[in-house]
Amino acid sequence: MALTFKLGDGSRVKCEAARLEDDPLHVTCEVQRDGGHGPLSFECALGTDGTIRILGEHPRRAWAVAAGDTRWVFVDGEVYELKVEIAGGHRRPHHHGSLSAPMPATVIRLQTRAGDRVKRGDTLVVLEAMKMELPVRSNADGVVSAVHCREGDLVQPGVALIEIAEDEA
Amino acid sequence: MVRLLIANRGEIAIRIIRACREARIESVAVYSDADAGAPHVSAADRALRIGPAPAPESYLSIPALIEAAHASGADAVHPGYGFLSENAAFARACEAAGLIFVGPPTDAIERMGSKIAARELARSAGVPVVPGITPPYQTDGALAEAARAIGYPVLVKAAAGGGGRGMRTVGDDRDAHELIPAARREAAAAFGDGTLYVERLIERPRHVEIQVMGDAHGNLVHLFERECSVQRRHQKIVEESPSPSLAPPVRAAMGAAAVASARAAGYRNAGTVEFLLEGEGDAARFYFLEMNTRLQVEHPVTEAVAGVDLVLAQLLVAAGERLPWSQDSLIQRGHAIECRIYAEDPANGFLPQAGPLRLYREPRGPGIRVDAGVVEGNTITVNYDPLLAKLIVSAESRDAAIERAVAALREYAVLGIRTNIPFLIRLLGHPEFRAGRLHTGFVDAHLGELSSRGPVPAEALAAAATLPAAGGQVTAAARSAPDPWSTLTGWGR
Incomplete structure (x- = not known):
């Protein structure tokens, strides 16, 4: 099965995995990076407990x-979150100048209104999660164009709380 | 003591339930709606619902807990740590309801509960304290004036508090203007008391604490120190014993000071006297910081080096028996390190994380202990503290203990939610940590290198590609039915 990962730096990696016909616990995997030399090939052994052993000189x-x-x-103690690129899928446009909660949280103070002029670093919303205050600060100089939350709201990550029309550079 | 109600949740509730099994005491768990299926509920002999998810209506509700104790026929209550563990009103309510409170006498909680009164008590017992002021009028102006009188930088703290909440480092008047109101709000929200005090900030201090334990027969001992300097946002993440550079005369003096402080407070049961340590070797000076009138998160470190069971001893002492040890019978042997496993993102200001534990595999082996409050498949919510588990390793030397901890963390696989495990591995491998050159600013000073991770290795990509196509069945956890998180797209963007 082939799939493409999009990494944090924007580059893409194609991976092609194939299960050996006579041995369902062994998988070969080819990894081809954008602009990289020929694919790297790995043989992986799958454990019944979910372990994946990557065989070779440095197992x-x-x-x-x-x-x-x-x-x-x-x-080896590091964790990677890899985004699978869905073929033909189109991503939602990125809202420049929109601020969202980093995690599920409650809005305890709303310190701005639509039309307010704000500076980068100004605290616009104060959230509370796990008994800690989390300030949401403006990421740009500009004017607040929309406020999508109220005090007391339970907000989810990735959903815009505040939108800011950035000043022209 | 026949039946003990545990007024807590998570790993500490399970830890106390284990001690109950050994002492042949029946255990009663309590839970909020958010914890109905939690591991601490399944671990107990009985379990009662005490309210909805918000802690003030469940784990912090004294009436709900007292009612649960009566309904379950419990004759004793263990508060664990956090929640109501240092709340004198709760201890008094237990007493009034005819329940044994597994902890210190109510008046000792009160004496040590206010940082201000505790400082005075320690001072009167001949124990050194950090210079500080509590303004009688708690206006922003009076607090800022106190800060100027002591001289910036200062530490503003909640008089009623602990755990870093309501605490701020204030560098100048401008900081004071913004941070004092924030500290007061946090203190009021966390402890129901917004009183603040201001003290001299000791530069590059170590945080070293002494475990004490007393009984109702006048016996009071200390169980050596725990080095707790590795902190983020004033909360401990790695603790060890012995402290890597505590000179024997200083250790002895601190032990004696801790016992003197506890005796002055009329202390009984388990407690911890926290000190700030300044300077090196025999010339190091220590200052009384506060006394925690409860079992600590990091108690297993002491259990490992002293070879004792503190929770079992708490139950014995609460039942009126004598301490199982004398000061002379206690020795500190080998080295132990605890790593707190938090659902948090160190690369993003240690923000607490919520979500499902899609994969959760604990390390095992000689000298490895894991006290966990979660199992694979659990969903971590934002309602409570983000501590998932504690890894405690012990070995014959500090170097061996560090190696053991790193090896254990490298097989502590947690997926589906970000944790501080990779951060802990880098921290334990840091040359300054290995050299034992610790201070409470250690994490902040090295935050960049501790949080940064190399590019994604090809092996990780290969491992990811071995999974069947999206929607395929991967692990038992991934199979568990309705999954609201798969529709949540906020992660990692």
Whole structure:
């Protein structure tokens, strides 16, 4: 099975995995990076406990799970969240100047209104999660164009709370 | 003591339930709606619902807990740590309801509960304290004036508090203007008391604490120190014993000071006297910081080096028996390190994380202990503290203990939610940590290198690609039915 991961730096990696016909616990995997030299090839042994052993000169042990379009991998104490690029899928446009909660939280103070002029670093909303105050600060100089939350709201990550029309540079 | 109600949740509730099994005491768990299926509920002999998810209506509700104790026929209550563990009103309510409170006498909680009164008590017992002021009028102006009188930088703290909430480092008047109101709000929200005090900030201090334990027969001992300097946002993340550079005369003096402080407070049961340590070797000076009138998160470190069971001893002492040890019978042997496993993102200001534990594999082996409050498949919510578990390793030397901890963390696979495990591995491997050159600013000073991670290795990509196509069945956890998180797209963007 082939799939493409989009990494944090914007580069893409194509991976092609194939299960050996006579041995369902062994998988070969080719990894081809954008602009990289020929593909790297790995042989992986799957354990019944979910362990993935990457064989070879420098053997490593890994665990991996899929969650939506993310694959989480644990290798030698490091964790990677890899985004699977869905073929033909189109992503929502990125809202420049929109601020969202980093995690599920409650809005305890709203310190701005639509039309307010704000500076980068100004605290616009104060959230509370796990008994800690989390300030949401403006990421730009500009004017607040929309406020999508009220005090007391329970907000989810990734949903815009405040939108800011940035000043022209 | 026949039946003990545990007024807590998570790993500490399970820890106390284990001690109950050994002492042949029946255990009663309590839970909020958010914890109905939680591991601490399944671990107990009985379990009662005490209210909805918000802590003030469940784990912090004294009436709900007292009612649960009566309904379950419990004759004793263990408060664990956090929540109501240092709340004198709760201890008094237990007493009034005819329940044994597994902890110190109510008046000792009160004496040590106010940082201001505790400082005075320690001072009167001949124990050194950090210079500080509590303005009688708690206006922003009076607090800022106190800060100027002591001289910036200062530490503003909640008089009623602990755990870093309501605490701010204030560098100048401008800081004071913004941070004092924030500290007061946090203190009021966390402890129901917004009183603040201001003290001299000791530069590059170590945080070293002494475990004490007393009984109702006048016996009071200390169980050596725990080095707790590795902190983020004033909360401990790595603790060890012995402290890597505590000179024997200083250790002895601190032990004696801790016992003197506890005796002055009329202390009984388990407690911890926290000190700030300044300077090196025999010339190091220590200052009384506060006394925690409860079992600490990091108690297993002491259990490992002293070879004792503190929770079992708490139950014995609460039942009126004598301490199982004398000062002379206690020795500190080998080295132990605890790493707190938090659902948090160190690369993003240690923000607490919520979400499902899609994969959760604990390390095992000689000298490895994991006290966990979660199992694979659990969903971590924002309602409570983000502590998932504690890894405690012990070995014959500090170097061996560090190696053991790193090896254990490298097989502590947690996926589906960000944790501080990779951060802990880098921290334990840091040359300054290895050299034992610790201070409470250690994490902040090295935050960049501790948080940064190299590019994604090809092996990780290969491992990810071995999974079946999206929607395929991968692990038992991924199979568990309705999954609201798969529709949540906020992660990692």
